Amino acid sequence: MKNTAHPMRLAIGTKAGTFSAAYSSSGLAELSFPSALDTPCQAAAVPVSPEVAAWHALTARAVHATLSGQSPVLLPPLDLSAGSPFQQCVWRELQTLATGQTRSYGQIAAALGRPKACRAVGSACAANPLPLLIPCHRVLAAGGRLGGFSGGMDWKRRLLQAEGMGARTA
Known part of the structure; x- marks a missing residue:
């Protein structure tokens, strides 16, 4: 996540557990499985920008679709800058x-x-x-x-x- 020093981390609740999504200024930068949560997620009451809220809604729909064996219809912008x-x-x-x-x-x-x-x-x-x-x-x-x-x-x-x-x- 090279695009921001302090990513916004939000929770995605599913029947399988709570996933953690981290957003940089460029988009979704990290998605963690329930067992891999190591950083607390922001509480629902914490205000987020409209852009991050829209990205998070897309991420949540994509996670739920994937867990159901379906292809996500639309993804948020993906920030892959951490990779080579x-x-x-x-x-x-x-x-x-x-x-x-x-x-x-x-x-x-x-x-x-x-x-x-x-x-x-x-x-x-x-x-x-x-x-x-x-x-x-x-x-x-x-x-x-x-x-x-x-x-x-x-x-x-x-x-x-x-x-x-x-x-x-x-």
Whole structure:
């Protein structure tokens, strides 16, 4: 989040728990899973700018859609400035994956013209600041195995199942 020293952090309540969304002056910069909350969110009574309020409404709708196995209709502006140029390329490629579609780390690397960069793709997925909206849960290890996920393997399974997909866990 290079665009602001003090991001606005707001909560998104879901049946699965409370997600945390952090906004910079450029847009949504971070989305944390309920188990990963380490910074208190702003209380609902704290005033936010109309711009951040609009972004937050879009983020909340996108989170709820994703948890239901649907593609978000509209996203807020995404601030990916914390990533390296390669990470940003990986994250843009992941955004092309449709709901219910998976790729391997190797396939993502090949799509970027860097077929030997499988591990670098994995590292970019691990560093993804917006793991629900930039769908790194759709990236699998060789042979269709789950691989890793920044939100934890339970979340990866849950998201893939919501999208109607099963993946081997071994």
